[in-house]
Amino acid sequence: MSHVSFYRKWRPQSFEELIGQERVTRTLQNAIRTGRVVHAYLFAGHRGTGKTTTARILAKALNCAQGPTPTPDNTCPNCQAIAGGHSLDVIEIDAASNRGIEEIRELRDRIRLAPTEGRKKIYIIDEAHMLTTEAANALLKTLEEPPEHAVLVLVTTEPHRLPPTILSRCQRFDFRRVSQREIIARLRHIAETEGFAIEDAALTLIATAADGSVRDAESILDQLGAFAEGPISAQDVQAVLGILAEEVSLRLAASVLARDAPAALELVGQVINEGKDVRQVMRTLLDHFRDLLVLRPGGAGEVIDTTERRLQALREQAQTTTVEEILRALNVLSAADAEARWSPQPRLALEIALIRLCRPEMDPTLEGLRTRISALEQRLGTAAAAAPPAPTSRESAPAKPSPKGPLNATTPAVVAVVAPPPGLEHEAPLAASTVVIEDVRRSWARILEEVKRTKMFCHALLIEGVPLGIEGDYLVVGLRAGYNFHLDHLHRPENRSVVEGAIARVLRQHLRLRCTILDGEAEPQAAGPAVTAQTDPVVAKAMQLFGGEVVEIKDA
Ligand SMILES: [Zn+2]
Structure with a gap:
């Protein structure tokens, strides 16, 4: 028999069983009793306080064969279907998942259909603050004119991230931390x-x-x-809590080593929502990389005082990395730790550190440059007899670098001639009507450079995007699914203005920025040979290193 977690096993099945939220449950029960249930609710509050559970109990109360009743019987087929998670009239959507984006889109049409078993059709939208702009707009249309049989429950730990247009259409309940x-x-x-x-x-x-x-x-x-x-005993609890913290570090380090920034950021969000202290997370992660360093040369395992299980996991992870990479992680994390001590936003310090670790190609430090150069050398197949001097700025880079060493079979059949960017002041101004998306795509590398000069953090965000199109005054930039962190931060006024300023300087044209999450896993399609060359990793690396643009493409 498999173990059912206490959380599932002990999940409250009635309003009476919920603890710590008496005000919420009393108000809801009264509304059910007096037939004043509204079409849209917002359940906001700290994690693990019973928001989704309450939404399910509300669904039972509305659809129970004995109902609508503030005390559903939990025995009728409707109640049992809801408790088992297979009621056709209770639809749970995780707004943070890819599937969620699709489901919200479908919601607008499907919600019109009458319920199949019960009286009401109940949509529970979890992590509602993670809705994309597009999904939020679709949801808003439904909230403006909900069908008579529909009840929507938006569940969120971060209500301030929901658009006011949505908030104003919901009856809000705040779930408090349980004492x-x-x-x-x-x-x-x-x-x-x-x-x-x-x-x-x-x-x-x-x-x-x-x-x-x-x-x-x-x-x-x-x-x-x-x-x-x-x-x-209390000692047992300490031990289990310590193991949990170590597991977080193991997973964070795995994301960093896999260069998976979205996974790392999601994990940070998760542990911080759990109330973990940012600096504690950072220090445990530092200890983790120190342990990896000890294990890396091989055979020094006895120095680390830890459990056999963790030692095994550390050993496996140490095999997947290099001493250089570990040292770089230690440097970046130590700097972030020092910064977090004084910063009003320690979480941001950790997040930037993780993005830097996951994307060495945008790291301006010497370690970052070394990682970039060695990646470049590997791709070009040149022998790394001596490390080339690391350019610290565009000025110190050679004006017209020529390919060094023999090009081996892995070199793509495209040779891009990299030229230094022309001075911006010599650019002819573009008339408003002439700016098309191709102009933006052609200048994208320069726009990124310009953003980088102004604000490193914005560059880290924007480099994940691709220019999709121009809609009126807006440049629409696509981000891959899962890059909601990037989208949120790019939409903040202080970052948006940096990007819009860079566009204005490069294109001589005022465009506003709007980001959107691309559907599915497919890589965004780039159009035209120049863009293809720019998205080639080798060319992109060369342009990042030396700053330039593709002026000519020759078939080799
Ligand atoms: Zn029932």
């Missing part, structure tokens, strides 16, 4: 029912670590149940 006293009582009840003993000090420690999240508290207790023999 330590309530969490302790809950844990004690579960432990007694599950048949294991736990000391009071251990309960207090779990409740403190859970920081108001019932889900976190239950999942820690769950792990302890499997881990401890005899009564669970």
Whole structure:
């Protein structure tokens, strides 16, 4: 028999079983009793406080065969289908997933169809703050004119990130952090029912670590149940919490080594939402890379005082990296740690550090340049007898670099002649009507350079985008699915103005910036040979290193 997590097993099935949200449940029950259920709700608040669970109980209350009733019976087919997650009338959408974007698009049409089993059709939209602009617009249309049978519940931990147009159409409920006293009582009840003993000090420690999240508290207790023999002590709790922190580091480091920035950023978002301290996360990650360094040359494993299981995981990870890469990670993270000490936004310091680690090609430091040059050398197949001098700025780079060394078979059959960019002041101004997307694409590398000169962070964001088209005054830039962090930050006024300023200087044309998330996994299609050459990694590297644009393409 497989283990069912405490969180699932103990998930409240009625309003009475929910803890810590009496005000919310009382108001909802009254609305159901008096027939004043509205079409759109916003359930906002800290993670693990029962928002999605409440939405499901509301769905049961509305569709129960005995209902609508504030006390659904949990036994009729409708209640059981909802509890089992297979009711055709209760649709849960994770707005953060790729599938979610599609589902929101479908929602507009499907929501018009009458419910099949119950009275109402209930849409539960999880992580609603992650909706793309396009999806939010589609949702707004539905919220403006919801069908009589529809109830939408938007669930979010970050209501401030939702557009005001959506917020104003929802009845809002704020879920509060559950108090330590309530969490302790809950844990004690579960432990007694599950048949294991736990000391009071251990309960207090779990409740403190859970920081108001019932889900976190239950999942820690769950792990302890499997881990401890005899009564669970405060020491056992410490050990489990330490293991959890180490696992986060292992996964963060794996994302960095795989150059997977979205995964790293998502994990950071997750642990910070869990209430973890940013600097603690950073220091654990620093320790992790230090341990990797010890393990890397081979055979020094006994220096690290840790569990056999973690040592094994560290050894495996150490095999996938190089000493240079570990040193670079240690440097970048130490700098970020020092910065975070004084910064009002320590989280941003960590996020920028992770982006830099995942994208050495945009890192202006010497380590970053070294990584770029060695990547370039590998691609061109030249022997790295002596490291070439690292250019620290465009001025110190050779004006017309010629390809060095023999070009081997891996070289693409396209030779791009790289020329230094012409002075911007000699550019003829472009008339408004003549700017087409091809102009933007041709100048994209220069726009990126211009953004980089103004604000490194914006460059890190924009480099992930591709110019898609011009719509009125707007330049539409596409980002791959999962790059919502980039989209959010590019849309912030302080970053948007940097990009728009760079466009104005390069194109002599005022365009506003709008980003959108591209559908599916497909790489954005670039049009025209010049763009193809620019997206070739070798050419792109050369242009990043020396600054230039593709002026001629010859078939080799
Ligand atoms: Zn029922």
